[in-house]
Amino acid sequence: MSYLKHIVITFAFLIFGWNTSNAQNQQSEFWNNVRYGGGIGLNFGNGFFTGTIAPSAIYEFNDQFALGMGLNATFNNQRDVFKTTVLGGSAIGLYNIIPELQLSAEFEQLNVSRRYDIRVDLPNDNYWSPALFLGAGFRNGNVIFGMRYNVLHDDEKSIYIDPWVPFVRFFF
Numbered sequence: 001m002s003y004l005k006h007i008v009i010t011f012a013f014l015i016f017g018w019n020t021s022n023a024q025n026q027q028s029e030f031w032n033n034v035r036y037g038g039g040i041g042l043n044f045g046n047g048f049f050t051g052t053i054a055p056s057a058i059y060e061f062n063d064q065f066a067l068g069m070g071l072n073a074t075f076n077n078q079r080d081v082f083k084t085t086v087l088g089g090s091a092i093g094l095y096n097i098i099p100e101l102q103l104s105a106e107f108e109q110l111n112v113s114r115r116y117d118i119r120v121d122l123p124n125d126n127y128w129s130p131a132l133f134l135g136a137g138f139r140n141g142n143v144i145f146g147m148r149y150n151v152l153h154d155d156e157k158s159i160y161i162d163p164w165v166p167f168v169r170f171f172f
Contacts, residue, residue, distance in 0.1 A: 030059075034058070034059055035066070035068075036056070036057050036171065036172055037055075037058075037142075037172060038170070039168070040053055041054075047079035047080070049075075049077045050076045051075050054071065055070065056071070056092070058171060064095060064096045066094040067093050069089060070089060074086040081117055082115065082117065083114070083115050084114040086110050086112050086159055088108060088110035088111055088129075090106050100138060100139050101139065102137045102138075102139045102146070104136070104146075105133070105134055106133040107133075108130070109129075109130050109131075110128070111127075112125060113125070129157055129159045131153070131158065132150065133149065133150050133151075134148060135148025137167065137169070142172055143169070144167075144168070146166070151163075
């Protein structure tokens with residue numbers, strides 16, 4: 001009976017160890033395909049300030065195709081005129097036609113909260129601004145330079161002044 005007990009315990013440890021090792025390898029392989037990136041922006045002058053932080057992460061399924069998500073936090077301030085806070089996220093798909101040429105599709109949903117100074121006769125705003133960008137870029141290592149077009153651009157509500165938006169992406 002003691003011999004059978006040792007065999008069962010040994011077998012249980014072998015299976016548990018193999019499953020744990022296998023799960024760790026799968027988890028390790030997953031994280032080896034995740035790339036992190038994003039952007040930081042600052043703009044200021046003559047009573048105006050804008051600051052943006054936009055982290056992102058993608059999962060590379062293979063050398064051609066990747067999917068990911070990003071966050072965006074932006075603060076704008078025009079002294080004595082308005083203050084704007086923009087918060088939101090995005091989902092992105094990337095396709096490399098060749099290693100140097102990348103196509104992208106990105107859906108972005110931003111909440112815009114704009115508060116006007118009491119001296120400005122405009123009501124405060126709080127609304128959602130969706131954007132669907134289709135773009136193309138030149139890829140050199142971890143950096144992609146390109147142009148994207150917002151097919152949902154609305155002159156009244158889009159946070160971007162123009163539907164054409166240049167971009168620089170970094171993924172490490």
